[in-house]
Amino acid sequence: MNVKLRVWRQKNNDTEGSFADYEAKDLNPNMSFLEMLDVVNEDLTNSGGDPIAFAHDCREGICGTCSCMIDGKAHGPETGVATCQTYMRSFKDGDTITVEPFKAAAFPIIKDLVSDRQAFDKIQQAGGFISVRTGAAPDANAIPIGKDVADLAMDAASCIGCGACVAACKNSSAMLFVAAKAGQLNLLPQGQPEKDSRVLNMVASMDEAGFGNCTNQYECSAACPKLISEEFISKLNRDYMVASVKTLFKAKAL
Amino acid sequence: MNILHVLFKTSIGKKVVMAVTGLILVGFVIGHLVGNLQIFLPPDKINAYAHFLQGLGGALWIVRLVLLVTLVLHVYVSIQLVLENRAARGGEFYADQKTLKASYASRTMKYSGPIVFFFILYHLLHFTVRADFAGAVVPETTLADGTHVHDIHSMMVLAFQNIWVSLAYIVSIGLLSLHLSHGFSSLFQSIGLRTRAWSDFLSKVAVVVSILYFLGNVAIPVGVLSGAVKVQNPDVKLAPTCAAGCEICPLATALAANQSEN
Amino acid sequence: MILDSKIPEGPLVEKWKNHIAHGKLVNPANKRKYEIIIVGSGLAGASAAATLGELGYNVKCFSFHDSPRRAHSIAAQGGINAAKNYQNDGDSVYRLFYDTIKGGDYRSREANVYRLAEVSENIIDQCAAQGVPFAREYGGTLSNRSFGGAQVSRTFYARGQTGQQLLLGAYSSLSRQIGLGTVEMFCNQEMLELVIVDGEAKGIITRNVNTGEVQRHSAHAVVLGTGGYGNVFNLSTYARNSNATAAWRAYRKGATFANPCYTQIHPTCIPVSGDYQSKLTLMSESLRNDGRIWAPKKVGDKRQPNEIPEDERDYYLERKYPSFGNLAPRDISSRAAKEACDEGRGVGETGLGVYLDFSDAIERLGEDTIRERYGNLFDIYKEITNESAYETPMRIYPAVHYTMGGLWVDYNLMSNLPGLFVMGEANFSDHGANRLGASALMQGLADGYFVLPYTIPHYLADVPRDPAPSIDLPEFLEAENEVKERTNKLLTNNGTQSVKSFHKRLGEIMWDHCGMSRTKEGLEKAIELIPQLRAEFWKDVRVPGEGKELNQALEQAGRVIDFMELGELMCRDALAREESCGGHFRSEHQHPDGEARRDDEKFAHVAAWEFKGESEMPERHVEPLIYEETKFTTRSYK
Structure with missing residues (x-):
């Protein structure tokens, strides 16, 4: 099969970007989308051009590095998969495919299809953890956790940190990411002592990074390669307000 | 942490402000509709109801103030959110972004909102301000118990007899209903009460409530235009400053129309 | 060169305890005077950086990824072994040790493996406390599954994403330390050279992959946790960017590279579909519990699998290894598949593949049971190949999956270059000639959380508490x-x-x-x-x-x-x-x-x-392996 590509090319965040057209010929429908880009890049390299920079690593949908907006949808036309798990058979022979990076003010473009998602790390550093010293943990079975809670926490924990939620959101909100990270820990008994400070700090960090606000459209959840439910956003909202109100009235040690 | 900071400076706080003010406004518009539907009853009912409300005095002003503050907050925070969201997008938009799940209503909130806001201003000037401050142009009547009151019934009928006024109301109410169909379920999400267990049900409830709200409101102009509801006050006549056939203001035109029918 | 493994004296079970008890320490107030560079932020790197930062050292952690969380540890599926004996099925530290030694075909160090088995329990405790959502029983206790090479159920797991969850756990601890300022994180920085000052590892040279800026970084010790080198084969189950550069640069600066030939080839991967292929995807070994592996008997048989009658199929594993059958170990199954393909009996377009057939199991147990057991794997298979394994047999072929070799380290995880420590897959130490399933995660975390933090003071205690060498030294x-x-x-x-x-x-x-x-x-x-x-x-x-x-x-x-x-x-x-x-x-x-x-x-x-030297033959040094506790036996799976 053959496809035409309209690819976003941008030297860096300080320069203007624009679309460039390429043709990808003699493709096997069983190729992954990224393998198709590999082929285009080989041709570009061989013909003296500058290959398209795109983020990728594990190519099995778990590392969260790949991040293409394909035909206006984060990670491409299929549901519940990352860009690297999108195959050319999802497109038709002769299609024109538009490829763009994930865009948001908090995700500056590094080059072409690569954007910088380190704002996510900052949010994690603000509270996405349970403070436990190495070696200070009690026996793993000392704290029983019901299967339903563990399973729900696992649903949240399956976030791969790719940023599709931000890319798909018309407001570039990172709520689904923050909700998944905070939600996982807030569900578990181990996460209770820091539950309030966790949400307050993570949301503050999210706001500071310049992400937008959630307008409850749930595009994030629909674009998420792990289909993480917007229910966690609801939980984040609840945990956040409870924490805010509790902070007002809670007695504090001297 | 300062609660005002939480509510007005944090992303989730602002959403909560939107949700809570939204909930108050939803409650108000539904109550308001129920009150207005009394137009289908004998005129004394709605006139007495209006008289009762006007007689609340200070309490009425407190309610009005609360509603005003609520509305102002709802609008103010929404403007903040829209601006922040635009900034968060960084001015970069995709060539052709697909919509995956977002409802039409949710995507048009920022358009339906301002239109409804201007409609509210118009509506207040149209009825509330007129009834309160320009009493002279509102017809009067006497209830069964002899109380002399504003004839709100006739005022409404006269207003809606103007097809343009009715259309403006129907369109605006349509947008408000659309606004509610997202807002009503969305507010539960913002305050953290929407869960997967009942989210589908909640969305349906929101749609049903919005449709009922729309139909209820539309029934009034339709009732008037179809002639089912008419001015029943024999004393209604042109206001002294109005001349028959004058088309400067809708009320006068309607008065004229009504009189010629009588 | 004499490779001194520095294995502590005493009986096997006492070695680690004694080593801790009598080892050198760095006073808490002095820890902050030591700078430690950690290269890599996978299971080993992230856990070590978090733990050393928490202890008070000045840690600088480097990753070429945009975030520490992207390291390829994240892709491990199956699970992590630990001798918890929660299943009451007779597991013990000794049994985990023994299984690992035997699984490694008697080519690993007894003392290292025993230590690994000992600390395995602490790892599970640590991860559970971090909020890793391990699979649970209804009563709330941890669930286990069985894995190859063991007769007990000791593998802890989090769906099919155990590596991801463990890495995110380590990453969360690392994030906390970054937030506290004890660890400075350098993302998008690829280590391209090791710096040796007076014969000791004292720094690295990195290139910022986004800006091209080359930087010099110095420290009192350098720790590599940079993973394996399976991408030498180009096609492997490794991430595309996994590489051996950090380890190789260290080798070129004098660190010895141990057992580079030991590579693990996993038998059940999705075959190469064309010339463009960039990556091979693993299908969990567990499929072999119910799938039957076969190849056509006839050379060059191009019929559809369903058209090949039963008597023209060769269930070669069942034929060659009647007692283990389709569950023969990884190396053996892989070789058998290759043999069949070399004989021209391979299937699929490329002829490099054999069938993994579920039709018998579906007939016996019903499609629903199979869906329940392997549904997600069948989905992955369908996603990649567009074929339904419920209707037609899966095609599988072996692929490079792990490298047991790596930089040589002593018992303290220090290479022969003083000041250079190596952890996880990047070192050679614990898996011998073959790694058992669910042991890689165990080793990465053991090294980072519980071994290096105890052994690095043995070196640092003798390093003067002066500032780290200047980056303006000629060596840098x-x-x-x-x-x-x-x-x-x-x-x-x-x-x-x-x-x-x-x-x-x-x-x-x-x-x-x-x-x-x-x-x-x-x-x-x-x-x-x-x-x-x-x-x-x-x-x-x-x-x-x-x-x-x-x-x-x-x-x-x-x-x-x-x-x-x-x-x-x-x-x-x-x-x-x-x-x-x-x-x-x-x-x-x-x-x-x-x-x-x-x-x-x-x-x-x-x-x-x-x-x-560039054009010289490298020199082969030997460290004898002395088995005090276990006896050599031949592995047999017939």
Whole structure:
């Protein structure tokens, strides 16, 4: 099969970007989308051009590095998969495919299809953890956790940190990411002592990074390669307000 | 942490402000509709109801103030959110972004909102301000118990007899209903009460409530235009400053129309 | 060179405890005076950085990824072993130790493996406390599954994403330390050179992959947790960016590289579908519980699998290994598949594949049961191949999956270069010639959380508490220049062939001659071919783009150079090891029935190679393996 590509090319965040057209010929429908880009890049390299920079690593949908907006949808036309798990058979022979990076003010473009998602790390550093010293943990079975809670926490924990939620959101909100990270820990008994400070700090960090606000459209959840439910956003909202109100009235040690 | 900071400076706080003010406004518009539907009853009912409300005095002003503050907050925070969201997008938009799940209503909130806001201003000037401050142009009547009151019934009928006024109301109410169909379920999400267990049900409830709200409101102009509801006050006549056939203001035109029918 | 493993005295079960009890310490107030560079942020790197930061050291952690969380540890599926005996099925530290030694085909250090088994329990406790959502029973206790090479259920898991969850756990601890300021994180920084000052590792040279800026960083000790080198084969289950450059640069600066030939080839991967293939995807070993592996009996049989009658199918594992059948260990199953394909009986377009057939199981148990057990795997298979394994057999083929070899380290995880420590897959120490399933995660976290933090003070305690060496020392400038020159050379080479094409050719040489079964002739041929390829690379490679911005071809070029050199060393090691053991099978050394023949007399040792110069033969050093606790036995799965 053959496809035409309209690819976003941008030297860096300080320069203007624009679309460039390429043709990808003699493709096997069983190729992954990224393998198709590999082929285009080989041709570009061989013909003296500058290959398209795109983020990728594990190519099995778990590392969260790949991040293409394909035909206006984060990670491409299929549901519940990352860009690297999108195959050319999802497109038709002769299609024109538009490829763009994930865009948001908090995700500056590094080059072409690569954007910088380190704002996510900052949010994690603000509270996405349970403070436990190495070696200070009690026996793993000392704290029983019901299967339903563990399973729900696992649903949240399956976030791969790719940023599709931000890319798909018309407001570039990172709520689904923050909700998944905070939600996982807030569900578990181990996460209770820091539950309030966790949400307050993570949301503050999210706001500071310049992400937008959630307008409850749930595009994030629909674009998420792990289909993480917007229910966690609801939980984040609840945990956040409870924490805010509790902070007002809670007695504090001297 | 300062609660005002939480509510007005944090992303989730602002959403909560939107949700809570939204909930108050939803409650108000539904109550308001129920009150207005009394137009289908004998005129004394709605006139007495209006008289009762006007007689609340200070309490009425407190309610009005609360509603005003609520509305102002709802609008103010929404403007903040829209601006922040635009900034968060960084001015970069995709060539052709697909919509995956977002409802039409949710995507048009920022358009339906301002239109409804201007409609509210118009509506207040149209009825509330007129009834309160320009009493002279509102017809009067006497209830069964002899109380002399504003004839709100006739005022409404006269207003809606103007097809343009009715259309403006129907369109605006349509947008408000659309606004509610997202807002009503969305507010539960913002305050953290929407869960997967009942989210589908909640969305349906929101749609049903919005449709009922729309139909209820539309029934009034339709009732008037179809002639089912008419001015029943024999004393209604042109206001002294109005001349028959004058088309400067809708009320006068309607008065004229009504009189010629009588 | 004498490779002193520094294994503590005393009985096996006491060694680690004694070592801790009598080891040197760094006073809490002095810890902050020591700077430690950690390269890599996978399970080993992140856990070590978090723990050392928490202890009070000044830690600088480097990753070439945009976030520490992207390290390839994240892709591990199955689980992590621990001798918790929560199942009450007779597990113990000793049993985990024994299984690991035996699984490693008696080519690992007893003391290291015993320590690994000992700390395995702490790992599970630590991870659970971090909020890792391990699978649970209804009563709230942890659930276990069984894995290959063990007769007990000791594998802890989090759906099919155990590696992800453990890494995110370590990453959360690391994030906390970054937030507290005890760890400084350097993302997008690829280590391109190790700096040696007075014979000790004191710094690294990095290149910022986004800006091209080359930086010098110094410290009192350098720790590598940079993963394995399976991408030497080009096609593997590794992430595309996994590379051996950090380890290889250390090797070139004098660190010895141990047992490079030990590579694990996983039998159940989705076969290559075409020339464009960039990556191989693993299908969990658990599929072999219900799937039957076969190939057509007839050579070149191109019929659809469903058209091949039962009596024309060869269920070769069941035929060759009647008692273990389809559950024969990884190395054995992989070789058997290769044999069938070499005979021309392979299936699929490329002829490199065999069938993994579920029709019997579906008939016996019903499709629903199979869906319940393997539904997600069948989905992955369908996603990649567009075929439904419920209707037609899966096609599978072995693929490179893990490398047991790595930089040589002593019991303290320190290489022969003082001040250079190596953890996780990047070192050679714990898996011998073959790694058991669910042991890689265990080792990475053991090294980072519970071993290195106890052993690094043994070195640091003797390092003067002066500031780390100045980055303006000639050693740093020289190393920086080396990096700049290499980068420049690549960018200005202006040849005609892409980096990728060289990587592909290297992969083919390695797979053909140093893959699942190796011969003297093949290895000698590879040793001849690889330097030719390298020469051609330097003559004709074309690296497009500039050095001052994100340039993925440039990054890849640097890695491929190192892969080429490492590939040659792997072949040399494989050639020198005249025996078959675990992930190293020499066709000359097999029993008449085709089973691997170990030579414990001559080869019960670690072979560590020392770099002697660009065009010199590397020198092979030997560390004998002494088995005090276990006896050599031959693995048999008939």
